[in-house]
Amino acid sequence: MIHVRFGFCGPVLACPVVPLGSLYQRVLGHPFVYNQVRPRVLGGIDMSPLYERLRGTRHTILDVGCGTGDALRYLEDFDEYVGYDTDPVAVDYMRQTYGSRPRVRIEHGLVTTREVKEIAPTAAILAGVLHHVPDDYARALLETLQAGPRLTRVVTQDIVYVPGRHVNNALSWLDRGKFCRKKEGYEHIARSAGLRIEASDLVPSHPANRFVVYLMMTLAPDK
Numbered sequence: 118m119i120h121v122r123f124g125f126c127g128p129v130l131a132c133p134v135v136p137l138g139s140l141y142q143r144v145l146g147h148p149f150v151y152n153q154v155r156p157r158v159l160g161g162i163d164m165s166p167l168y169e170r171l172r173g174t175r176h177t178i179l180d181v182g183c184g185t186g187d188a189l190r191y192l193e194d195f196d197e198y199v200g201y202d203t204d205p206v207a208v209d210y211m212r213q214t215y216g217s218r219p220r221v222r223i224e225h226g227l228v229t230t231r232e233v234k235e236i237a238p239t240a241a242i243l244a245g246v247l248h249h250v251p252d253d254y255a256r257a258l259l260e261t262l263q264a265g266p267r268l269t270r271v272v273t274q275d276i277v278y279v280p281g282r283h284v285n286n287a288l289s290w291l292d293r294g295k296f297c298r299k300k301e302g303y304e305h306i307a308r309s310a311g312l313r314i315e316a317s318d319l320v321p322s323h324p325a326n327r328f329v330v331y332l333m334m335t336l337a338p339d340k
């Protein structure tokens with residue numbers, strides 16, 4: 118049986134027919150759709166409230182799931198920025214856009230404790246990543262980040278289910294990320310990974326959009 122439903126950027130195909138699934142990944146995971154179409158559908162996306170959480174310190178930043186490099190539209194004053202992503206198309210796009218920027222490194226692949234120790238980030242970003250992975254994986258990712266000896270801060274941003282916010286919840290349900298949670302669900306994962314929650318806020322996806330909110334958390338190692 119083929120299930121068709123409509124997401125932020127078009128139809129979501131949840132079916133056993135592999136070519137359709139990969140077509141969906143190719144079209145809706147395309148950098149142009151992610152960077153240009155998605156913000157228009159949502160009436161603009163403003164991620165500055167997330168990156169303001171890193172202001173005031175010249176960080177060595179590890180951006181896990183950096184995608185096409187959206188963070189670099191907001192971040193300027195850093196010692197070093199290292200972006201990791203498992204999607205080769207997003208990494209290629211990001212390299213073309215930001216590859217020559219000073220103090221920026223872009224890597225394709227999974228981050229393990231070895232890379233985290235070598236990079237020794239003072240801050241880590243997980244923007245739009247936790248809602249793509251199951252609880253155990255999310256917890257392990259947050260634990261991996263703490264292998265870095267200098268880590269002071271992890272900032273996260275995700276879609277979130279909020280009681281009574283029907284438009285937000287419908288769009289979240291239609292998102293490609295299949296692990297959208299309530300606020301408490303994300304907070305539980307962070308705590309169980311040994312992180313302290315310094316802030317956890319529902320933030321409008323754009324100042325002009327009253328309908329869609331993101332959960333933004335500021336986390337710190339509980340040492």
Ligand SMILES: C[S@@+](CC[C@H](N)C(=O)[O-])C[C@H]1O[C@@H](n2cnc3c(N)ncnc32)[C@H](O)[C@@H]1O
Pocket residue numbers: 181182183184185186187188201202203204207226227228243244245246249250
């Ligand atoms: C919704 S996109 C967000 C991209 C970017 N952070 C942004 O804010 O625009 C999520 C990204 O996380 C990547 N991803 C998911 N799990 C990952 C992992 N374990 N390691 C690295 N990247 C991962 C996906 O390939 C995808 O590009």
